[in-house]
Amino acid sequence: MIKKFAFALLALFFLPLTLATPAHASLKIDITRGHAQPLPIAIVDFLGKNRTERSSGQQVAEVISNNLSNSGLFAPIDQESFIQTADSLLVQPRFGDWRIINTQALVYGKVEMQEDGRLRVEFRLWDVFAEQQLVGQAFYTEPDNWRRIAHVISDKIYERLTGEDGYFDSRLVYIAESGNARRRVKRLAIMDQDGANHRYLTDGNTLVLTPRFSPTAQKITYMAYYSNRPRVYILDIDTGREEVLGDFPGMTFAPRFSPDGKSVIMSLSHDGNADIYLMNLETRRIRQLTTNSAIDTSPSMSPDGKRIVFSSDRGGSPQLYTMDVDGSNLRRVSFGNGRYNTPVWSPRGDMIAFTRQLGGTFYIGVMRTDGSGERLLTESYLDEGPTWSPNGRVISFFRQERMSRYGDGKTRLFTVDLTGYNLREMQTPNDASDPAWSPLLPIEQR
Amino acid sequence: MRLRILPVIALLFLVTACGTGTGTGSKYSTGAPGTLGERFGSVVVGSQRDLAVNVGDRVFFDTDQWSLKSEARDVLKRQAVFLKRHDSLTVTIEGHADERGTREYNLALGERRANTAKDYLVSQGVSANRINTISYGKERPAVLGSNPAAWAQNRRSVTVIN
Numbered sequence: 001m002i003k004k005f006a007f008a009l010l011a012l013f014f015l016p017l018t019l020a021t022p023a024h025a026s027l028k029i030d031i032t033r034g035h036a037q038p039l040p041i042a043i044v045d046f047l048g049k050n051r052t053e054r055s056s057g058q059q060v061a062e063v064i065s066n067n068l069s070n071s072g073l074f075a076p077i078d079q080e081s082f083i084q085t086a087d088s089l090l091v092q093p094r095f096g097d098w099r100i101i102n103t104q105a106l107v108y109g110k111v112e113m114q115e116d117g118r119l120r121v122e123f124r125l126w127d128v129f130a131e132q133q134l135v136g137q138a139f140y141t142e143p144d145n146w147r148r149i150a151h152v153i154s155d156k157i158y159e160r161l162t163g164e165d166g167y168f169d170s171r172l173v174y175i176a177e178s179g180n181a182r183r184r185v186k187r188l189a190i191m192d193q194d195g196a197n198h199r200y201l202t203d204g205n206t207l208v209l210t211p212r213f214s215p216t217a218q219k220i221t222y223m224a225y226y227s228n229r230p231r232v233y234i235l236d237i238d239t240g241r242e243e244v245l246g247d248f249p250g251m252t253f254a255p256r257f258s259p260d261g262k263s264v265i266m267s268l269s270h271d272g273n274a275d276i277y278l279m280n281l282e283t284r285r286i287r288q289l290t291t292n293s294a295i296d297t298s299p300s301m302s303p304d305g306k307r308i309v310f311s312s313d314r315g316g317s318p319q320l321y322t323m324d325v326d327g328s329n330l331r332r333v334s335f336g337n338g339r340y341n342t343p344v345w346s347p348r349g350d351m352i353a354f355t356r357q358l359g360g361t362f363y364i365g366v367m368r369t370d371g372s373g374e375r376l377l378t379e380s381y382l383d384e385g386p387t388w389s390p391n392g393r394v395i396s397f398f399r400q401e402r403m404s405r406y407g408d409g410k411t412r413l414f415t416v417d418l419t420g421y422n423l424r425e426m427q428t429p430n431d432a433s434d435p436a437w438s439p440l441l442p443i444e445q446r
Numbered sequence: 447m448r449l450r451i452l453p454v455i456a457l458l459f460l461v462t463a464c465g466t467g468t469g470t471g472s473k474y475s476t477g478a479p480g481t482l483g484e485r486f487g488s489v490v491v492g493s494q495r496d497l498a499v500n501v502g503d504r505v506f507f508d509t510d511q512w513s514l515k516s517e518a519r520d521v522l523k524r525q526a527v528f529l530k531r532h533d534s535l536t537v538t539i540e541g542h543a544d545e546r547g548t549r550e551y552n553l554a555l556g557e558r559r560a561n562t563a564k565d566y567l568v569s570q571g572v573s574a575n576r577i578n579t580i581s582y583g584k585e586r587p588a589v590l591g592s593n594p595a596a597w598a599q600n601r602r603s604v605t606v607i608n
Contacts, residue, residue, distance in 0.1 A: 182586065182587055182588070182590065184585065184586075207585060209553075228538075228580060230553070250557075251553070251557055251580075251581055253550060253553050253554075254550040254553070267550070267554065269554065269557045269581070271561060272557050272558045272560070272561025272562065273558075274554040274557065295551065295554040295555065295558070297553075298548070298551070313510075317510065339510075339547070339551075341547070341548040342549075342550065355548050357546070357547070357548075382545065382546075384549065385549070403545070403590055403591055403592045404590070404591065404592075405590050405596070407590040409592070434549065
């Protein structure tokens, strides 16, 4: 049933180049403003000694350029307009040549196959106006793993120029959809944040829904209808092993890992009434956190592991509530008209993303954790299921178009910046829903 | 196989209703028995088709609601009679929601609807251990389309003979 898909284990080695980074570099993107002007950045194809290396170098530059461009914060400059050649860059950038084409940041590097079979990729980031090198690093990995290096370099550039953590070296797990809407085939699928390395994890014979990553990105908890018993499962991506979580008479659904990965929080339906439960994965003990006769579902824990946000229709229509992890200190946090659902605590801890339904429209929105400062970021016939990028800067969700009576109508993944700008459709092979963003992938530092 | 039959029947109800122009919701939406049975020719007594055509295999709910309307109670009363007559049968009640809600909330809602229907059958004298429930949320619409008529047909519980 489950297809085995091990992560290519990454032994990524840092080799900081000896460079004095100035304490107060002038070049920085202010991303606290609503809509920052994208920073013009030149990304030169990475050099190589032979055709294979040069081809890799070109691909690395392409991936970096694509990442930075998709963030909406950078405007990669057309390589056609470059004046200085890549070869001469390795000696010294001629900053005048870059300023004249309005470059503010310059990225170049080189790719080398090592004698031990590993790939070495080195990059440098320059502030063109201050004529200063901002970052210079080298990474080693298996040649197959070159994309991850490109993502890590993208993150380094992003971090250096925005002052915030990056998010490019991450993955998404989602539900790939196909076939007739009356009997939709749904498969668990995983891909890099940029859509590359796409794989299916299940074969589509069983209905699967709402996958979410563990904090190490090695496990996925999701809901599946094996043997027509809708229950919560955990899949270990490395081993392909999956297990049902607990043996309950009723449906279990809406699972998420706790931030420490030691528990899963979910809904359990007993005699038709859904309440929220926390299961300790080690002891398998389960604790009931809500006892309300209303529908309590979609729990999500704060990154410090102290609070839980969930949706409940105890007030008449679904609204958002927070409580301590033991179920105490209940507090309603949403008060707007319509229905609030699928709350997700941001990885920074300061915001909650949610789906709001008002009239005939669905919105993805964010609010502070006390419910103040609500902002709606997107709207359509059906926007649902926000998930945060690892740095809390970007939100992915799915958008379902209106369905004709023949069942036509696309369902696709989108991303939008926390500011509400830069709405983009993610590329997936088929229809797609229920995205869940992984944390940044682990990097071994030497 | 049995699951595949259901949408076909639902469609036939719809087509018939539209064709004869009697068609706003409640007339056919309760799956009321009528002359439809004859159109199917012979129906095996105690079969899913018998249930669907001559009894009504499904009941419908208002938006975000799981309480039974009077038409729904009528259908379930007939189902109870049917199940007592065919007392070797066990059934699964599927709870469904329309697409105008989030996936997880709709799973909970479908579960509610299935259990409400089950509770009513039990109150009518059907043994609880003959009845399973399962929620499909918005995953298995009976009628395609993003319009109020389709949504109304999809907010349902369906009694399926095991």
